[in-house]
Amino acid sequence: MKIIVFIEQIVSTQVKLQGVDYFDSSRVSEDDLVINPSSKNALEGALKLKDDLSAEVTAVCVRGLKPNKALREAIAMGCTDAIEVVDETIHTDDPLLLAKVYVGILEKIGEFDLVLLGVEEQSTSSYAIGAMLSEKLGLPSVLYAEELEVIDTGYKIGHVLEGGRKIVVMPKKGVISCSDSQYFTPRYTSMRGILTAKRAVIPVWTAAELGLSSNVVGKEAASLVEVSFSNIVLDKESYMITEGEPEEKVDNLLSKLKEDEVKLGV
């Protein structure tokens, strides 16, 4: 069984870069780059299947400033191998173009059984890629999965639903997006995995090797076009308490609430 996991590398949200600055790659160091937590949920889903079914798990990263770093971490978590796709012509901000790139990668890989990815592409706040990819592939899919059980015909999957959870069954070959749930809580890297990752040879593919030209996956092919990008100016200022011991912070808060005549309690 072969599972492909598409992961995204993002700038850590812990980085103190606000608003548009967060997206300025010149302000970001390699230490700031992490695997999207949503992608880690997908990695965990694949690795659980690897544990249970001896599956082969290939991590693929297209999005990120240093995809190689993310892929080595994926191998350290337990992935069998990894593929890096780097090409400046690929415009990954448009989810449809990203879906086309993913299809190109899967075609080059050849045989596969299951594709897993995170629910959210965080760098573009996009939730569309799972649906778009499955539609492009013509494969069944379940999005927002919270738990997954292997059954004879495929998978029994519980997915997020407003007001509860929906249980469905899906055939063996398909696409699943994994959400931030207890089941998909990612494992840590292991010492053995870290050593394996250090030695791993990660191939680098280009758009041309995938048979994709810039008029198919480049910026000129994008249908989602950015008109403007600006910081949001909040109409209210938060009263932030950052300094002091816990008791001083509480005193500070209570005195400010009193000053502002905010009633605590019913």
Place this chain on the structure above:
Amino acid sequence: MKILVFGQIREETIEENTLGVINKLANVSGITVIESALLGGDVSNELIEELGKHGVNKVYTVKAPELEVYLSRPYVKSFLEIIEKSEPNLVIAAGTVYGEDLIPRLAVHHGVSCAQRITDLTVEGKEFHFHTPVRDDQAMKIYKIEGAIKFATSRSGAFFVNENPSGGLPDIETVEISFSDEDKLVKHIEIKKAERTVNLKDAKVIVAGGRGVGGKEQFQIIRDLAKILGGEIGATRACTDVNWIEETYEIGQTGQSVSPDLYIAAGISGAPQHLSGVKAKTLIAINTDEGAAIFNYADYGIVGDLHAILPILKQKLQG
């Protein structure tokens, strides 16, 4: 300009965010016709009337056993047919789990991308502008879509529902769709409804915990503080999913929507999925991460460990 809205049904009524989207569209200049598609095992006249009241001019209905519960393929097939009949300029759905599943698929079939979780929609000349917050709502990207038909989802909770709608009866067109085995590859087994034994909607004070609480036993401090304040407790889905707290207390897109006078968010990062269910007069946030999104929405914020802060707060309020 004509818009087609995914008429989402939840517990035999029109889903609230869908009504919000329709109300928003009715107030965007340049939009002249709003149509909606209602799909289901059965579609009642009450649902159609409700859409009409909120400003929908025409409703397409498709009734089939395969549409009883949302599944991607039967719904995509039905919508592609309806889009051909409607010829809208924009197809939009409220950003629910189903809306976010459907819209990107429809966009793929029309060879275009889609805008997601928009918080505003404007018309500039003949262009739709889709306003999309990014980086925990610190920045705004405005997109347009190149293509004959545009596709978008709204953010849950982004648009308010008109409490006194006054529209009339819409036109109705029934559409017949037949489904093959290929449309039924994913099969529905059951929906497990979350138990809602506590109604948080009318709570005036809520103390809510997130992943930062750290465990079931640690939730006691949230309970204690809520009790002292005479309020209720709440939680994010991450906490109910791991059974730190009963699912009835889940607040957010997939839980309850609340509008208290005071909301204390402890160890909550501030994901849109949670905050879309919170409309508080005053929000106090406590989080160790100074960059947490929750502070963008807080009136008062303490950067610190809730396990150190809340016991002291409890003690001082008791004293």
